[in-house]
Amino acid sequence: MKQFQYVKASSNAGVITAISKPGTKIIAGGTNLVDLMKRGVTAPDRLVDITHLPLKSINITGKGLHIGALALNSVVAENALVVEKHPLLAMALKAGASPQLRNMATVGGNMMQRTRCTYFYDTAMPCNKRAPGTGCGAIGGINRMHAIFGTSSKCIAVHPSDMCVALAALDATVIIAGPKGQRTLQFTEFHRLPGEHPELDNHLATGEMILSVEIPDNNFAKNSYYLKVRDRQSYAFALVSVAAALDIQNGVIRGARLAMGGVAHKPWRLFEVEKSLIGKKPTEENFAQAAQLAMQGAKAYEYNAFKLKLAPATIAEALKHASGLV
Amino acid sequence: MEEAIKTAIPSSADGMSRIDGRAKVTGKAKYAAEYRPDGLAYGVLAGSTIAKGTVTAIDIARAEKAPGVLAVVTHFNSPKVPGHQKPKKPTKKAGPILVFNDNVIHYNGQPIAMVIADTYERALYAASLVKATYNKQAHDTKPPSDISMGIAPWGKDSVRGEADAWKNAPFKLEQEYVIPTEVHNPMELHAIIAKWDGADKLTVWDKTQGTQATRDDIAKAFNIPAANVQVIAKFVGGAFGSALQVWPHEIAAILGAKLVRRPVKLVLHRQDMFTSVGHRPYTWQKVGIGATADGKLVGITHEAVGQTSTYEDFAEGPINVSKGLYACPNVTTRYKLLSLNIGTPTWMRGPGEATGAFALESALDELSYQVKIDPVQLRLINYAKVDPENGKPYSSKYLDEAYKMGADQIGWENRRQEAGAVKKDGWLVGYGMGGGMFGAYRDSATVKAVMRADGTLLLQTAVTDIGPGTGTAMVLIAADIMGLPADKIKFEMGDSSLPNAPMQGGSATTATVGGAVYDACTELKQKFQKLIGNGGTDNPDYAKILSDKNLAGLDVTTQSSLGADAQNKYSMQAWSVHFTRVLVHPATGVVKIDKVVSVADSGKVISQKTARSQLIGGAIGGIGMALMEDAIIDHRYGRYVNNNFADYHVPVNADIPQMEALFVNKPDSHINAMGAKGMAEISLIGMAAAVANAVFNATGKRVRDLPITPDKLI
Amino acid sequence: MENEKFGMDARQQTDLKDPSRRSFIKQSSLLTAVALTPATALKAAEDHLDEQIAGVLEKLPLRMEVNGEMHNLSVEPRATLLDILREEMDLTGTKKGCDHGQCGACTVHVDGQRVNSCLTLGIMVNGKKVTTIEGLAKGDVLHPMQEAFLKHDGFQCGYCTPGQIMSAVACINEGHANSEGEIREYMSGNICRCGAYPNIVNAIMDVKNGGMEA
The missing domain is CATH 3.30.365.10 (Aldehyde oxidase/xanthine dehydrogenase, molybdopterin binding domain)
Known part of the structure; x- marks a missing residue:
């Protein structure tokens, strides 16, 4: 690892000034950044430690549930408000990483974590995300873990987070601070698709930092489920994961929220499937039918064609769990 | 041996706990990379990024100038390992990788350079500055898919x-x-600390399944007497076969230690465990x-x-x-x-x-x-x-x-x-x-059994324990024969200077070393029984006998193996x-x-x-x-x-x-x-x-x- | 200035007189002026100049409590807590199994919470309390979890064991040891290649049922 300068910021403004300078990165939990630095994937000249800033709170505001960017994944997963109001988020968090890593990782850091694509991590391999212009190792390579939605000729990596899948499903917003002040972004608009610039993971501009996320109130607490299918029972990234939330009243679906992980460069929200479920009864047949709608535009590569089958199966299964059929 | 072995359904609490368990649960058990000889330096390997070809150049200028760097070793500047002679008669295959010996790349990740620095962080960083250029050749890594491929190692069907x-x-x-x-991937990364104690004298703390086989291989490579090489492996953090032989990184560390005139610690990275240790x-x-x-x-x-x-x-x-x-x-x-x-x-x-x-x-x-x-x-x-x-x-x-x-x-x-x-x-x-x-299988092993004045028994042999609980089993065998409680018996192992024992492999340790422990203890007990005469007793009071006879201790060294008769x-x-x-x-x-x-x-x-x-x-x-x-x-x-x-x-x-x-x-x-x-x-x-x-x-x-x-x- | 807090040694005090360093601190006035990597060294690193220059001064003071004892160290910011424990402090009970947060062998407690020390920069533990496997027993009296691992043979080679035990203690303290299934899930951040998992679960259940004191 390259030697770097380590500084602490005394305020958000300090952070923004610091990260406006090239070569500077924020460090919080460090679970992904330190790993990337060890592998030489990134080599910042300066790290700004923000862990002492007052961005850890989890509380109710007029807009819903507010979760500070520095709230730890383990703390959010166990928080009474989260468990009561948005159990989907708690389930997704617990499906991610390991207890140790969740004790270190923050909400903001989880959002900022980079793909686990093996070609991205190995500096001896081509990767447009790590080194633009070098090509995509995964296209034509070992792409079993890779995306089937929203890919480009430059990159087929997936975003690895579980938490983000739940937040995308729950209509969360992201509060961002930057040199020009604060702004708010829909969570589903926070991460990017790779397009021509896979080196960019999200829509944060230079000098911007995440302050918090907010989840609006909803009626999904009773009927939500996070289903993660992976190669082992725990401590593994998703082959496919589904965050499913239903508002069921008198045996009829009044509202639905669905997002998938492990299939795209960003959490993949399933608006069409959600729409199709409204007014339907929560039955196995309806779920299976709706799940098929999710697959429009899916494109498989040499080793990940199984996801075309696994994804709808997982959606249907997650909906069964959410609705109490399982 | 333990009395009531449960043949029903044993639970995890049944039976005697490991003799080295306390060391393992307190963090006191020392594995290969955990010794601190004075002046310890750190070696980090850099691996090839092609699978076949030759190295045409290695730029080490930046690495050499990096803070704390003591040496950057490549095949261009490496002193030759004396025993690393190319076979005189050209055979089909040259044999194991001779590290830093030539410019030929046989596989992706093959070590091509080693940086030695005064701290691990500095060595690691400097290793990232080493840049090689290659003459790349078409490689083949695609595995077999039918019997028409490949050659028969043993000839006919x-x-x-x-x-x-x-x-x-x-x-x-x-x-x-x-x-x-599949990759062994023991939790402990392969590691070695090499320390030269003189021009032809060497101590290594190494992850190995066989202290003496490793000693012999190292002695041969460096053309020094085996008696001058001490290999220590008191605790081995799993191996499953990956530490049955000496690999290039071990030779590299020993070579490096000679070069910088300081002890060198070299710990492989997890990714190297896929390429360089089988x-x-x-x-x-x-x-x-x-x-x-x-x-x-x-x-x-x-x-x-x-x-x-x-x-x-x-x-x-x-x-x-x-x-x-x-x-x-x-x-x-x-x-x-x-x-x-x-x-x-x-x-x-x-x-x-x-x-x-x-x-x-x-x-x-x-x-x-x-x-x-x-x-x-x-x-x-x-x-x-x-x-x-x-x-x-x-x-x-x-x-x-x-x-x-x-x-x-x-x-x-x-x-x-x-x-x-x-x-x-x-x-x-x-x-x-x-x-x-x-x-x-049962191989040959030698065990030294020493009864000390205080009535405690010391057993010594060079065997290693990669996890199965060898020492515990050996103590139970000895306790059974000697009629001693297990806590009066010490089993000393994991050091090439102890009596001969084979590598821990092929499921043979308990039969082999256990057989030797059995024989040594039997012989030692008989020695006591002879001392007291009249055919002795089944449970001699060893301390008392030694004291009565004014002896500081009594020992036997017994070699033991399977009889040819049984084998035939x-x-x-x-x-x-x-x-x-x-x-x-x-x-x-x-x-x-x-x-x-x-x-x-x-x-x-x-x-x-x-x-x-x-x-x-x-x-x-x-x-x-x-x-x-x-x-x-x-x-x-x-x-x-x-x-x-x-x-x-x-x-x-x-x-x-x-x-x-x-x-x-x-x-x-x-x-x-x-x-x-x-x-x-x-x-x-x-x-x-x-x-x-x-x-x-x-x-x-x-x-x-x-x-x-x-x-x-x- | 917070420099006093960190008990900077004389060498670093002197360094503050370096004009280039002062100007650096000035231009980053919005940052809390903690001990910084000297600008000369940084400059060398940035511009890929002679790396030897950067070697002169590149450490920061680190004050942390380890197993109940306060330590004042001087570390490179890139040094991980794991490497500091093992290489600087000779606390080799904490193990390196993967160095990338993928195996849990390096698990320690920081302010009572289990974390992967391989992904923790040492400097970020400044002012915190670290507990390693060496700090678990009280003298010769083993922690109940250590006793339980012994009794249930919760290991073979022993290499993952310190991490497993630190994780197991946290697992109970967190309230995640209410069933075998829950223990399995909450112990899945610690890989054991020898396959001692069922014994580890038994050990934790035993301690949990025996009412372990944290």
Whole structure:
């Protein structure tokens, strides 16, 4: 690892000034950044430690549930408000990483974590995300873990987070601070698709930092489920994961929220499937039918064609769990 | 030996706890990289990024200037390792990688440079500054896919009875089975600290399964007397075969220490564990098997092609199980190796027999559905009462009892012979079984037994313990003979300067070193009995005798091995059978192991607690083999893409249910006085088939290419 | 200035007189002026100049409590807590198994919470309390979890064991040891290649049922 300068910021403004300078990165939990630095994937000249800033709170505001960017994944997963109001988020968090890593990782850091694509991590391999212009190792390579939605000729990596899948499903917003002040972004608009610039993971501009996320109130607490299918029972990234939330009243679906992980460069929200479920009864047949709608535009590569089958199966299964059929 | 070995269902609390357990739970156990000789420097290797070709230049200028750097070693500037002579007669393959000897690249990740610096961080950073340029050649890393590929290491086919007789059987099948490359991946990274104590005198703390074999190899490489090399391996953090030989990084560290005139510590990175310390070779197999309507085997033809490196052949025994596991009159086996641009494979727990047992025991399961005979029954119908290869009687075999114990315990009667028939809470339920065998070896070992004035016994031998609990078993053997409580016995090991012992490998340690402990203690006790005269007593008061006779202590050094007679007369094998119950999710293809019963017929159990752990541990290795392990190379680059613990999956706690380990626990009176045989390999052999067969029973889907990941079941 | 807090040694005090360093601190006035990597060294690193220059001064003071004892160290910011424990402090009970947060062998407690020390920069533990396997027993009296691992043979080679035990203690303290299933899930961040998992679960259940004191 390259030697770097380590500084602490005394305020958000300090952070923004610091990260406006090239070569500077924020460090919080460090679970992904330190790993990337060890592998030489990134080599910042300066790290700004923000862990002492007052961005850890989890509380109710007029807009819903507010979760500070520095709230730890383990703390959010166990928080009474989260468990009561948005159990989907708690389930997704617990499906991610390991207890140790969740004790270190923050909400903001989880959002900022980079793909686990093996070609991205190995500096001896081509990767447009790590080194633009070098090509995509995964296209034509070992792409079993890779995306089937929203890919480009430059990159087929997936975003690895579980938490983000739940937040995308729950209509969360992201509060961002930057040199020009604060702004708010829909969570589903926070991460990017790779397009021509896979080196960019999200829509944060230079000098911007995440302050918090907010989840609006909803009626999904009773009927939500996070289903993660992976190669082992725990401590593994998703082959496919589904965050499913239903508002069921008198045996009829009044509202639905669905997002998938492990299939795209960003959490993949399933608006069409959600729409199709409204007014339907929560039955196995309806779920299976709706799940098929999710697959429009899916494109498989040499080793990940199984996801075309696994994804709808997982959606249907997650909906069964959410609705109490399982 | 422990008195009441539970043959029912031992629990994890039964039996004596490990003698070195306290050191392990307090963090005081010191592994290879955990010693601190004065002036310690740190070595970090840089590996090639091509799979075949030559290094044309290595830019070390920036690395050399980096803070704290003491040396940057490449083949351009490296002093030659004296013993690293190219073979005078050009043979087909040159043999193991001679580190920094020449510019030839044989595999991706081969060490091409080493940076030595005063701190680990500085060495690591400087190593990242080393830039090589290559003359790249077309590589081949693609593994074999049929028997026409490769060359036969042992020449002709082996044919017992009539060749390919299975084809004439009324019930028959022929299928291909694939085991991908697996990596030992012990939790401890391979590591060495090398310290020169003089121009021709060396101390190394090393991760090795054999202190003396390592000593001899190092002495040979550096052309110094073996007596001048001390290899210390007090604790070894797992190995499973990966530390059975000296690898290039060990030579590199020793070379580096000489160069910088300081002790050098070199710890491999996890990714190097995939390329540079061996692996279980990808092996393609085809099994043809045929039987009569009453289940009697007519013939087996077992073909296998394993991968090896371009510079060194590694051959193992995947086809052995087909020769020996069943009483089948006609067995044909063919084995070949295909040379690829990879690091040389090596023995990995169970070695080839585990690979072969997956194929044979899967094929037998497939046959059982054809002939409509219960898989356990089918095995009993073809039970070998004598070694089918040579007609010799077995020194002991109670595998039929093991079958029964396992079947009873798993609830085999709940299994349905048709696949996909049982469902529970939305999951498909399946039962499977698979077994195996492995040669019960006993090598030669020497043990020094010292009775000290205070009545405590010291046992010394150079053997290592990579985890099974060797010291604990040895203390139990000694306690039994000497009539001493275990806490009065100290077992000293893991040092090449102690009396001779072989490497810990091939399931031979308990039989070998245990045999020597038995003999040494017997001899020492007799010495005491002679001292007091009148034939002595069964329980001498050693301290009192020494004091009465005014002796500071009494010792014997005893060499012990298996008599030629026993070897000639008997076929010596250890046996296992694993039973599993699995749950498979019909929609997502997720497999959950619900219950496991493993049964070992490995003679008398010496140490109940550690034997149970070993059997369970091997079976868990088999679960990894069955469900997740697969080291993947991107053949375009000839480079591993999942060379880390996040992408190369081994089982985690959540994958493993309560596991039951049963022992037939009947002594083999021919192998050694204790009647104990090894069980490291059999613990794993057959387990992958037991899982695959259960998955078929649950789903009707036969997966013949491991691992059985969810995508293969939807 | 917070420099006093960190008890900077004389060498670093002197360094503050370096004009280029002062100007650096000035231009980053919005940052809390903690001990910084000297600008000369940084400049060298940035511009890929002679690396030897950067070697002169590149350490920061680190004050942390380890196993109840306060330590004042001087570390490179890139040094991980794991490497500091093992290489600087000779606390080798904490193990390196993967160095990338993928195995849990390096698990320690920081302010009572289990974390992967391989992904923790040492400097970020400044002012915190670290507990390693060496700090678990009280003298010769083993922690109940250590006793339980011994009794249930929760290991074979022993290499993952310190991490498993630190994780197991946290697992109970967190309230995640209410069933075998929950223990399995909450112990899945610690890989054991020897396959001692069932024994580890038994050990934790035993301690949990025996009412372990944290």
